[in-house]
Amino acid sequence: MTGWREFDQNLVSHSAAHHLTTIQFLLDEFGYARVSDVARHLGITRGSVSVTLKGLRQRGLVIEDEHKHLGLSDEGVRIARGIHIKRILLQTLFRDVLGIEDEVAEQDACKVEHLVSDDTADAVGRLLHKIETGKAPQQMQKMMKELEKESSGTVSDFPSEKIQKFAELLEQRQTENEGDTK
Amino acid sequence: MTGWREFDQNLVSHSAAHHLTTIQFLLDEFGYARVSDVARHLGITRGSVSVTLKGLRQRGLVIEDEHKHLGLSDEGVRIARGIHIKRILLQTLFRDVLGIEDEVAEQDACKVEHLVSDDTADAVGRLLHKIETGKAPQQMQKMMKELEKESSGTVSDFPSEKIQKFAELLEQRQTENEGDTK
DNA sequence: TCAACCTGTTTGGGTAGCCAAACTTGCTAG
DNA sequence: CTAGCAAGTTTGGCTACCCAAACAGGTTGA
Numbered sequence: 447m448t449g450w451r452e453f454d455q456n457l458v459s460h461s462a463a464h465h466l467t468t469i470q471f472l473l474d475e476f477g478y479a480r481v482s483d484v485a486r487h488l489g490i491t492r493g494s495v496s497v498t499l500k501g502l503r504q505r506g507l508v509i510e511d512e513h514k515h516l517g518l519s520d521e522g523v524r525i526a527r528g529i530h531i532k533r534i535l536l537q538t539l540f541r542d543v544l545g546i547e548d549e550v551a552e553q554d555a556c557k558v559e560h561l562v563s564d565d566t567a568d569a570v571g572r573l574l575h576k577i578e579t580g581k582a583p584q585q586m587q588k589m590m591k592e593l594e595k596e597s598s599g600t601v602s603d604f605p606s607e608k609i610q611k612f613a614e615l616l617e618q619r620q621t622e623n624e625g626d627t628k
Numbered sequence: 629m630t631g632w633r634e635f636d637q638n639l640v641s642h643s644a645a646h647h648l649t650t651i652q653f654l655l656d657e658f659g660y661a662r663v664s665d666v667a668r669h670l671g672i673t674r675g676s677v678s679v680t681l682k683g684l685r686q687r688g689l690v691i692e693d694e695h696k697h698l699g700l701s702d703e704g705v706r707i708a709r710g711i712h713i714k715r716i717l718l719q720t721l722f723r724d725v726l727g728i729e730d731e732v733a734e735q736d737a738c739k740v741e742h743l744v745s746d747d748t749a750d751a752v753g754r755l756l757h758k759i760e761t762g763k764a765p766q767q768m769q770k771m772m773k774e775l776e777k778e779s780s781g782t783v784s785d786f787p788s789e790k791i792q793k794f795a796e797l798l799e800q801r802q803t804e805n806e807g808d809t810k
Numbered sequence: 811t812c813a814a815c816c817t818g819t820t821t822g823g824g825t826a827g828c829c830a831a832a833c834t835t836g837c838t839a840g
Numbered sequence: 841c842t843a844g845c846a847a848g849t850t851t852g853g854c855t856a857c858c859c860a861a862a863c864a865g866g867t868t869g870a
Contacts, residue, residue, distance in 0.1 A: 447650070489629070531792060543755070544751035547747070550748065558743050568787070575791070609713070609754070662848090680827080822860090823859085832852105836848105
């Protein structure tokens, strides 16, 4: 059971991910981004941002012009865009397919956006696209509506009896399959 | 845009989550769990485990009998079980609904299991249960099969042109909706 | 002109985790 | 009986983040 520590050995950390996407956001929104702007937007001190960005500059992801205005390198843009798209896709999945309240969906997406693999994010995108283009219309729509109705408000106790039993079933089935392929 | 730091302000950290679920696993599997066993299973040193478990003992999640055999308190069991179930549900979602290769699905689930909200996990469980019990049969099945075919192997470049355009559409739509409710 | 202000950087302090290495304990094989 | 080994703990070091506070530079209003 090694491999669980791949957690923090990602392309970028949670912190770095937010620094990058924030710079991109500020550029799109206001046309410029400075250390203070990033700090304000992230709710941390200028000092912290200064130190973090020094690292990201050394890694060649963030650049700075003569007026201390920040920018992203091609690689930086690529990473920031990837993370941002993952966030959108996950949030949409949680909210529109699973029926989660928007705020919770956004928070969950924000927490995991930089952790999910490209493969998974891509599959989420394709699923959403299929649903969008009506390739899974009536029954899917109906199912989603039902899900939405059920998930009214907040779950009081996780896992519920039913879900727990179901998860145990899934686990058992998985164990059996592992036995097959071995 | 504060709130992005809820990341590490969860009930338990990624590390703690794995310590707890490992103890539970060892108890189920072998009937006992010691510091060394946990260390071996997690692939880290006894020293690290010792220190971490001291904290978890102080928080009342882990207990220890006179023979240095580890156990979980009621609260510890509750947390470990919750995380474990989230992992199963997410892994199943990624693998069986999104068509992700099992190993990747497991890794992704492992990375985010302790981060997703109870609400989201619960909704995933209900969705899977609906699919399971045939409440979204033909078209869903067909869609899943198609997804599986498409996602042959690993995504070379994320995001693809198509997914990126789609994500932009989703984002734009979302922005408009925010305008409505404001 | 120059004090006040805003911006950015540096530094010392704190937490969380990891490792390596030294130490303590207790059991067990000669 | 004791030497040796395995298990657990402690300690010093490292990285990654955060903050607060001190400091350095540029702009600007009076």
